[in-house]
Amino acid sequence: MPELPEVETIKNTLKRFVINKTIEKVSVYWPNIIKLPDDIEQFKFLLQKQMINDVHRKGKFLLFELDDYILVSHLRMEGKYHVFQKTEPIKKHTHVVFSFTNGQELRYNDVRKFGTMHLIPKGQEFKRKPLNQLGPDPFDEQFTFAYFYEKLQKTSRFIKAALLDQTIVAGLGNIYVDETLFKARVHPMKRAHQLTADEIKRIQQAAIAVLKEAIKLGGTTVRSYVNSQGDMGMFQQRLFVYGKEGQACHTCGTEIEKMKVAGRGTHICPICQKQD
Template sequence: MPELPEVETVKKGLLHLVQHKRIAEVIVRWPKIVEVPTVDEFCQNLIGEQIENIQRRGKFLLFKLTHFDLISHLRMEGKYEYFPEEELVQVDKHTHVIFKFTDGSQLHYNDVRKFGRMILVEKDQGPLYKGIQKLGPEPTSDEFDLANFASNLQKSTSFIKPLLLNQKVVAGLGNIYTDEALWFAKIHPQQPASTLTHSQIEDLREAIIEVLGRAVKAGGTTIRSYKNALGEAGAFQLDLMVYGKTDEPCPRCGTPIAKIQVGQRGTHLCPYCQKIRGQDS
């Protein structure tokens, strides 16, 4: 699943490619991609709209149009492909939404698993969408408040990894970067969140900010199918410490990296560096 760094990179690529373009036609080939409104209204309302800006909130993309906000969630394997000229267009079986622009270029939404969703709402109403309103703060030094983070962890009965994945405590984390941040903070993924010490919570907050920031700079992580809007793979997989490194030596202590299941998610950790500890450890 594209996580915050991948979605941020897609946003930057789309701004470079389609900002200020005007929509001439929209074709929806898989109706379930459009959550709201009806497919006919979706296609009709978008005709003549100009893409004024593109923003990101958590893992959501917000296309700021002339009269509407178009919300896009890529889910597991959604991606955008840009074609600068009509004669270069390639429509494959996994292309589900086609945006044709007045200058002859096209933007295609491609999704092998068909899990992605698009929602069209009135202008500036995107941030009020239910999925976006539930999001926690962005993982930046300015927005990711330590006191609130500590409070949310201390009142939770969950293991720390599932809690970080639910998007309500901090936005944008997925399987890859949660494993990486927990390794940097030396916290076991099954550590009960409420038992973390203040020092551990501080370290975890800093690790989340640092890991996601570096991943954004690297253009995200390419594990399977991810490419940005320019068709480029990310590079952060070269800097991963534990994710996907089963049986390889821990970069910190040399212990083989283990893979376990936590909340039905494959989870990578160092058994030596990341031991489950009590509150007073």
């Protein structure tokens, strides 16, 4: 699943292709992707003649800023956006097509069909689902130490589970939680409310540092989210623990282990991240 750095990379790439493009019509081939409005014909009608003025990101969500609406898109497991000329054949698993007046199309492709789209009147996007349920982005001013400390003190869940909770902090997923906890030298099965202030501060700083580096390198899983962009995220070359089970820790040489925490595959160094 694309996490914050991948969605940020997708956002930055899309901005080069879709800003100032006007939607002529919309075709929906898999209606279940459209969550709001309930009426697919209304969804298509409301988008006609709307210009894409900007593309933003909140957590793992893409926000297409239109004249009168915000289109909130979640890619889930396999969602991808590509820009094509209208004359190019539509590929298998293409479920939503935004046709522009300039002869190009923005096409949403999703093998698993798990992605979602919500069309919300501008100004209401953070008052309604799904964005109103999100915690602050790690780069938001609201993601202060005081906020983070208070949230973690209120839950007895494993810190891994707490970091995956999008209502606490938005954008972190399995890859970057594992990398964050390794960098912070915290075991993923430590109870959140039992963490010291120093440990929480290390986690906060590590999360921001890991995400910034991943964004700089284009993420870990991005390959071709926009047509003609053959770029691949390079952060996988900087991973310390995720997917490294059986390999030597870069810091101490101990073999990286894999376990299940909060139902998710979790990678740790048993020496660098000792469990008290």
